[in-house]
Amino acid sequence: MGLHDIRVCLIEDDPVTRNGFGLLIDSTHGYQVINSYSNCEDAIRQLDRDSPDVVMMDIKLPGGMNGIVGIGKIKKLRPRVNIIVVTAYENDELVFQALCAGAGGYLTKNTPPARMLDAIREVQTGGAPLSTHIARMVVQSFQKNTNSPLSPRETEVLVLLDKGKSYHTIADELFVDKETIRTHIKNTYLKLEVHSKADAIEKARRQKLI
Numbered sequence: 001m002g003l004h005d006i007r008v009c010l011i012e013d014d015p016v017t018r019n020g021f022g023l024l025i026d027s028t029h030g031y032q033v034i035n036s037y038s039n040c041e042d043a044i045r046q047l048d049r050d051s052p053d054v055v056m057m058d059i060k061l062p063g064g065m066n067g068i069v070g071i072g073k074i075k076k077l078r079p080r081v082n083i084i085v086v087t088a089y090e091n092d093e094l095v096f097q098a099l100c101a102g103a104g105g106y107l108t109k110n111t112p113p114a115r116m117l118d119a120i121r122e123v124q125t126g127g128a129p130l131s132t133h134i135a136r137m138v139v140q141s142f143q144k145n146t147n148s149p150l151s152p153r154e155t156e157v158l159v160l161l162d163k164g165k166s167y168h169t170i171a172d173e174l175f176v177d178k179e180t181i182r183t184h185i186k187n188t189y190l191k192l193e194v195h196s197k198a199d200a201i202e203k204a205r206r207q208k209l210i
Contacts, residue, residue, distance in 0.1 A: 006124055009050050010036035011043045011057035011070070012086070017109065021056065021086070024113050031120065039063040040070030047077055054120050059087045059094055066175065068097045075102035082123040086111070091173055093156040095134055105129035148209045149191045157184045159210050162201045 008025050010033060012018040018036050025031045034050045037043040039061050043050075055074060059067035071083055084105035085098045095106055104123045107116065108131045119129035130138065148155065153174075160170045167185075171178045185197075194200045204210045 005030055005032040006120055007032055007034045007051065007053045008120060009034050009043060009052035009055045011038075011040060011055060011061065011067070012036070013038045013058065013062050021116070024116065025120070028117055031117065040065040040067065040073070044070065044073055044077065047074065047081075051078075052081060053124060055081055055083045056086050056120070057083065059085060059089055059098060068094070068101050071098060071101040071103050084119055084123055084129065086116070089173055090131070090133060090137070091156060091160055092137060093153065093174060095137060106134045107131050108133065148207075150188060150204075150209055151184075154184050154188045154191075155204075155210060157181055158188055158200060158204055161185070161197055162204075162210060 008031060010018055010021055010025075012021065015038070018038070022033045022036055026033050034052050035043075035046060037046075040057070041063050043055070043057075057067055057070065061067055061070070065073075067085065067087070071085075074081055074083060082104045083102060084107060085103045086107045086109060087094075088109050090108055098106055105119055105128055107119055107129065111119070111131055122129045150158065156174065157170055160173065165173075167178050167181045171181050174181070185200075188200055189195060192200050192203050194203055201210070
């Protein structure tokens, strides 16, 4: 390991993905995988020993701790560690939860290998690497109608419905049960004075609520 290699820790439950990231990073000059884990709990227990510069982690992980909670705990224990979320999930709520918890970057798993390596270097030098779609989402969030009658969660649910996702899928992505999603949708209909998903989406778009 080189004296100035960037020390990377991986937290990813899928072994194929974890090994693929590890091989990519370890085979590139200037980078070194210090350790890899399938869950946040094990990674946090070894955090002081591993002493990583960058943690690359998924959000939806096995065990009692999801990635959002894990990000907050890692930043509390080692504030100078840079965290990059690498996940298949790209809905607004999770992106902003991750960034607010302390993540310095957010990439989707289909990010090209070269961009993945650039992101590690970028976050180490003070940057905030984001996948193109995620960056666009962040920008659009500032362009939305600031007088929206909808709560942030109601807006998120409506955005996911607009993408064609089912109640079950939305519930899984937001870590809530399906009845909670139904309640958000019912409240959205009442606030927008509509009676169908299509009307809610059409009115929300017209008023720049989503």
